[in-house]
Amino acid sequence: MGMKKNKVTVEIFGETYPLKGDSEPERMVQVAALLDERMRQTAFSNPRMPTLMVAILAALNIADEYLRLQHDYQQLLKMLDDK
Amino acid sequence: MGMKKNKVTVEIFGETYPLKGDSEPERMVQVAALLDERMRQTAFSNPRMPTLMVAILAALNIADEYLRLQHDYQQLLKMLDDK
Numbered sequence: 490m491g492m493k494k495n496k497v498t499v500e501i502f503g504e505t506y507p508l509k510g511d512s513e514p515e516r517m518v519q520v521a522a523l524l525d526e527r528m529r530q531t532a533f534s535n536p537r538m539p540t541l542m543v544a545i546l547a548a549l550n551i552a553d554e555y556l557r558l559q560h561d562y563q564q565l566l567k568m569l570d571d572k
Numbered sequence: 573m574g575m576k577k578n579k580v581t582v583e584i585f586g587e588t589y590p591l592k593g594d595s596e597p598e599r600m601v602q603v604a605a606l607l608d609e610r611m612r613q614t615a616f617s618n619p620r621m622p623t624l625m626v627a628i629l630a631a632l633n634i635a636d637e638y639l640r641l642q643h644d645y646q647q648l649l650k651m652l653d654d655k
Contacts (some may be wrong), residue, residue, distance in 0.1 A: 501628060506625070506628060508632070512636065516636075517632075519639065520632050520635045520636045520639060521632065523635045523638075523639065524628070524631050524632055524635050540624060541623060541624050541627060542589070544624060544627040544628055544631060545584060545589060545607070545627055547631060548607050548627060548630060548631035548634060549591070549600075549603050549604060549607055551631060551634050551635050551638055552603045552606045552607050552634050553595065553599075553603045554638060555606075555634055555637060555638040555641065556602065556603060556606065558638065558641050558642060558645060559641060561645065562641060562644065562645050562648070565645070565648055565649075565652075566648075569648075569652070
């Protein structure tokens, strides 16, 4: 608890970002690794794409999977509820 | 089925992006709206932050929730399996 923030420096798509957050440092590193991987995949499929657009497309990709999983999760909860 | 891609133009953080994908256009608009909302929240909390960093932080935020939900989903499946 408390207001103390965790700090960690991560590398995403060749740039280093100092992050502050309530999550565990290991967690922030894991999340950054996911974004880094998606940005690299996006850039690989779209050479010469500007970095901002790479970040936007990678973010859309993650957001799409997130909403999809949210739907599946709701379905599963509903199924359990119906039992 | 087939290779025909759906196309839709979305607005994210004041920029328009032409998107192509296998998802329904409504779906792409919904995903873009989530990212737009997160980028606006991030920029609101961090005035004068460069757009790329706004996109990166918003993407990390979504990725964090995605991994969290993935964990919860696995737990729920495991629970069902143990029954």
